Amino acid sequence: MSNLDVRPVPTVCGGRRSVPGGPVRDVLPGRTVLLGESTQVRRVLPTLGRRMVGAWCFVDHYGPDDITAEPGMQVPPHPHIGLQTVSWLLDGEILHRDSTGSVQTIRPGELGLMTAGRAIAHSEQSPAPHPALLHGAQLWVALPEEHRRTDPGFEHHADLPVVTAPGLRATVAMGELDGAASPGTAFSPLVGAEVVLAAGAEAALPLERDFEYAVLTLSGAPEADGVRLDPGALLYLGSGRDALRLRGDSDARLLLLGGEPFDEEIVMWWNFIARDSEEIVQARQEWEEGVRFGQVHGYDGLRLPAPNLPPGPLKPRGRAR
Structure with a gap:
């Protein structure tokens, strides 16, 4: 999925300076962003006050939207470098295409994992016909230095491990939780899991x-x-915890995200994650010139043009703010 802001803000994040040494409870607001032609999302990471959680550096939450009479998600071909994208659905279907030739429909409870590595392009669409509801999350994982130029690729995993307790069911999409390990390829220690709580559950x-x-x-x-957290709210918990207590007065779903603090500082602009301004400028130029990223075949429409770069070099702004 793309960051479709027409004026994306360069962000430098990473490093351990702003990672608390113990537990905190910071509720962080998101902001509404138009994604593609018709889908509004709540962007909860990066946000004011927090730019990364482990290697997780970007989170969009969208829906639930009734798209019965709408085209649904329509994200044209666009580029990525230096990251992985994680597609996670609660309702609906998304058709993924990328420049490695992968074509895959992603459904609720399935992991769609794209590793951009040195360069990839992809598109995402609600298929036609499509289910009435669309609800899900799109997340990015920053790749560490030793892996950020790896070959691009795509993984689809429909059978994921589950952790259960009375009134709780957690599907492990990435990393490991309570001994259950996702088959998705991870390049740093992390976890991403959907947790379903039944009404009255405490776990x-x-x-x-x-x-x-x-x-x-x-x-x-x-x-x-x-x-207590309303839909779309991100609660940052810090570190130094052995367990997280959850309670649901009614049925609820949430995403648990975590990981070792990301040591490296990264520059994130538009759909690129790099280490300095020069890399961003080069990647943008190569996308505009039609080289490096390959072609996404089968998408009926034009690819996404790159926005203009901000004046001056992309400067560090810190991990937390």
């Missing part, structure tokens, strides 16, 4: 003390560590 999820964590409410209004 505790085991955590890694060395990880930092956040939770995003997808539906309902669960409590996480005693904090």
